[in-house]
Amino acid sequence: MDKHILPTNPQNPLDSSQQAELALAVEWLRRNLPVALIDHLDMTWVMLAIDGATTEQIQRFFALRFNYAPMLVLGIYRAQSLGLTPEYTSEENDPFLIELPYDTDDAIKVIQGIQANTPTKYSLKYLNNENHFGDSASATGAARLGQKLLAQCPLMPQFLLIQADLRKFSGLAANGIWHISPAISEYLYADNHLVASPALQKIDAVAVPLLNAAQARITGWRDKNTGQEHLAIMIGKVNARKPVLTRIHSSCLTGDGLGSLRCDCGEQLQGAIRLMAANPDGGVILYLTQEGRGIGLINKLRSYQLQSDGMDTIDANHRLGFAADRRDYRVAAEMLQQMGITEINLLSNNPLKTKQIMLAAAALGGELKVNRISHKFPPNPHNQNYLATKKSRAGHDL
C-alpha cells in the first residue's frame, strides 16, 4: 500500500511572500510554462509539465537547453505500470528518468505517446530500448524537487527536465521562465516537507436546509495557500463536549452531485446526513475539496477510462503516475481544532483515514480521539469491483 506523506511541519517556515512565490511557480506549471529551479549541487534546471502541453510549448522549451538531450521524468508508479522497472524501489513516488532523443521531433513523438493514458507503440518501443537515466545525483535531485512542485497542481505528474544556461535570480524572468529562489529550492529539498501547509480562514456559518436534514448549517474555510475551499456541514444541535458523530468526506462531484454508481460516495454522504439528522446530538460532515482521492476531477475521469478498459482503481492511479491515495487530512484536523472538537465518532470504513486524521491532529499540537464506526452500503453492479479493490488492496473494512 502506498505510504501517505505524513505532516511533519505544521509550522511552515516560509513567509507569506515566499508562499506566494511558490504558488505562482505551481501556477506556471499548470499553464505548461517553464519553471527554473536550482538543485542541491547548485545547478540550474528547467522543467515543463507535459499534461496538456502543446507541441509549440514543448518546442519553445527545448530551445532553452544547451548541449544535453532533454530528460523525461516519469514517477516510479508510471514506470512500473509500463513495465520499465521490475518493481517499486520504494513506497514513495521516486523519480524515474529517461533520456529523450536529442532530435526535437523524435523527442516530441515519445512525449506525445506519454501524454496518452495508453502509450503509443512508438513511445513504448523507445522507452523499452533506452537505458534508465539514473546516474546523475544532480538530475535526480532536480527531478525530486520538480515532483514536489508538480504534486501541487491537478496535472499528471510527468514532466520534462533540461539543464539550461540561465543566470540565477528570482521572480519572473524576461524570457517567460519562472525562477524559484534558492531559499525556496532549499526548503523543497528538506525531507518530508509538504509544499503548502494549510492556512485556513473561516467564514460565519449560514443555514442551508438539506433534503434529509432541514436543520443544517454550513461554514466554509478558504485555504490561503492552495486557494481551495472546504466546508463543515453541521447537522442538528452539535455538542462539542461529547464525541461528535463525524464524516470526513472527500468531494466527489460524480458520486455526490450526479448520483454516479461507479463509487459509493453519494450513498455514504446521504447516509451520513440521515444518521446525523436522527441523532439527538447531531453531527458534522467535513466536506473536503479533494476529488478522486486527491488526483482531481479530470484525472478521475481518465482513471475511469482505464478502469473501463479492465484495470482496477489502484492500477489505474499508478498508470496515470499517482499514488493509490493522495488525500491529505491536515485541513480536516485544523477544521476540527477550530471547532473545538476533540473526540469524534468517525463514520468510515477506512482504518488508514483514522490513523491519518489522528497524526494530522497531533502534528498541530492537539490531541484528537477517534472512534471509527463502519459506514457500509450494499454494492451495486457498477461499483462491486471498485469496492472489492478497496477491501483487498486498500485495507478498507468492507
Ligand SMILES: [Zn+2]
Ligand atoms: Zn466517488
